Amino acid sequence: MIMSSKSRREYLNTMRQRYKATSSRSEKSEIINVLCKNFNSGQQYQVSTPYP
Numbered sequence: 525m526i527m528s529s530k531s532r533r534e535y536l537n538t539m540r541q542r543y544k545a546t547s548s549r550s551e552k553s554e555i556i557n558v559l560c561k562n563f564n565s566g567q568q569y570q571v572s573t574p575y576p
Contacts, residue, residue: 535562 527535536559543555559565 539555539559543552546552546555
């Protein structure tokens with residue numbers, strides 16, 4: 525998936541809000557898995573990367 529940096533930031537902000545609003549661990553895991561798939565990265569990278 526090719527995105528501009530602005531689009532990526534908007535997408536990550538949306539996913540971050542969804543993650544914070546979710547209380548279920550399984551739903552949080554699913555959100556992280558979607559991020560990993562969309563950005564072709566590992567879970568540890570998605571969790572440890574600082575937010576812009």
